Amino acid sequence: MRTTVGIIGAGPAGLLLARLLHRKGIDCVVLEGRTRAYVEHRQRAGMLEQGTVDALRECGAAERLDAEGLIHHGIELRFDRERHHIDFPVLTGGRTVTIYAQTEIVKDLVALLLAEGPPLLFEAPALAVEKPESDSPLVRFVHEGREQTLSCDYVVGCDGSHGIARDAFPAEVGRTYTHDYPYSWLGILADVPPSCDELVYARGPGGFALHSMRSSSVSRLYLQVPNGTDPRDWPDERVWDELGARFAIDGDWRLERGPITAKSVTPVRSRVQEPMRHGRLFLAGDAAHIVPPTGAKGLNLAVSDVRVLARGFAELYRTGSGQLLDRYSQLCLGRVWQATRFSYDMTRMLHAQPDEDAFEYRLQLARLRRITASRPAAAELAANYTGLPLAL
Incomplete structure (x- = not known):
């Protein structure tokens, strides 16, 4: 098989990236090791920042979100038997958040990809990413009982914290920062x-x-x-x-x-991989970073990663400039570390220490x-x- 962008993982990051690229006319293939039923029913986050909502609307994946999502104008802090409301619109100039389960986002995106493209292969576990430093990296995977190869211009690992994409980063290339x-x-x-x-x-x-x-x-x-x-x-x-x-x-x-x-x-736990790119292999979402759920940032960081990638690929194939892709790690890691800091502060402020x-x-x-x-x-x-x- 041959494609422009090979995407490993059919979570929100991989599915949204595929949808964004498809809408921009850029070929891609999504490989997912699990079944469709498993992917559509695993429980994850459900708090969406405005930027995440905007991204889903822009790619035509927000029909149910707009009908069923619950708009929230703040949160409540409780301590010492008191309740205190934090009013987001008043404090931020009108911004809100939306409650819509990640499982529903996945269902919406899966349905769109299967109906309109690009190719989405379930039960197709990726085995390895090879030659990421070359002009034509490969993804070895298994589908329908036989091993196959996907040749790409670029590979994006959206396969989570236990995926294989990170394994293609040589030890001397990057560093992983962790906190349990x-x-x-x-x-x-x-x-x-x-x-x-x-x-x-x-x-x-x-x-x-x-x-x-x-x-x-x-x-x-x-x-x-x-x-x-x-x-x-x-x-x-x-x-x-x-x-x-x-x-x-x-x-x-x-x-x-x-x-x-x-x-x-x-x-x-917290984990951040630096850099988020090696050669023509990019990491996005949980493959690159994990934050405590206290700050509700995991899904939203994944969406911001793939928005940067989609714009970078669009710029490359429209103008020939790879400047935005070259800045991918820098742009994303600044946001990732701020989210990690915020999540850490929220976690330490609200949890009892042993x-x-x-x-x-x-x-x-x-x-x-x-x-x-x-x-x-x-x-x-x-x-x-x-x-x-x-x-x-």
Whole structure:
């Protein structure tokens, strides 16, 4: 097989890049190792910055998003049994965020690619990227029971933190920066309408909790738990009791309970790969960086990566200039490190540390009160949460 851009991975990054390139008349092929059903049903993020919404609209992939997405004008911080609203439009000049599940974005993009192109191959695991320094890199993959080769002008690895694209970077070329946090998140999906209109970030007596939603009838909630936690150790009643304790405030508010349909535990970690390009191989999304979910940046960073790539490829094939592609790592890593810093600050401010003492806890409360009492501090949080401008 031969194509202009070979894309490894059919998550949001790979699918959106394929859609953007296809709309610009640039040939590409997407290789995905899993089945369509698996890809369309794995649970991931659901908070979209305005730039992400704009990108989906620009490529014709926002029909359901515009009909079903929930526009949020802020978040709520809870601590010391108090609630404080952070008003995004007031603090940012009108910016908002939208709740629309990543699973739905994937379904929308898959349907578009299968109906209109470009080629999207499921159950086609990539084995290796070869000759990334050459003018014609190769991707070896398996499809329909036999090994095949995809010859490309460029390869983009959108295959996540455990994918094979990063393996093609020689050890002396790049460096990976990592930070593992001493806790994880227990996440649940529940068939119950949300108990709040917007996301609630709580620093409760037992640690962090987050109240989010996937729709007007499905709630998504998280609890800070120790690393190595087994979800089976958290029966439904224990989950709801602990959530209720961490969200508790003085005043009239109640956490609605309902059937829990899914539970999972996710480690909290940061990882950044530098650079994000080697020869004609690019990394995008989780293949290049992972941030704690506290800042809701993972999906949005992936979208900003592929927006830069799509514009860079369009410039190259329209004008012959590779200047934007040459700046890909520089442009993306500036944004990635700011998101990593923001996510780190949010995480440390809201989570109980395993060795925490009273001094550390009072510092956390002081940070939270600084945000809720100071417009400049609240504005900085709102600007980062709603998304920094895409600098090109």
